[in-house]
Amino acid sequence: MTPNATAASDASRAEVMASVDSTPSCPEFVIADISCDDAWLSMCETEAPSLRDWA
DSSP, X not given: OOOOTTOOOOGGGOOEEXXXXXXXXXXXXXXXXXXXXXXXXXXXXXXXXXXHHHO
């Protein structure tokens, strides 16, 4: 995915959600900004940081 350098970011309107989705290879942790097209990332659930890692 190529970033759009001209896109303006308005964090006050962001709607970010997270979920764990099942896939054939491994459960994936997904974070998405549902107020913006193509603004998401995913990683294998076992590789995702836990809340304790951020404390």
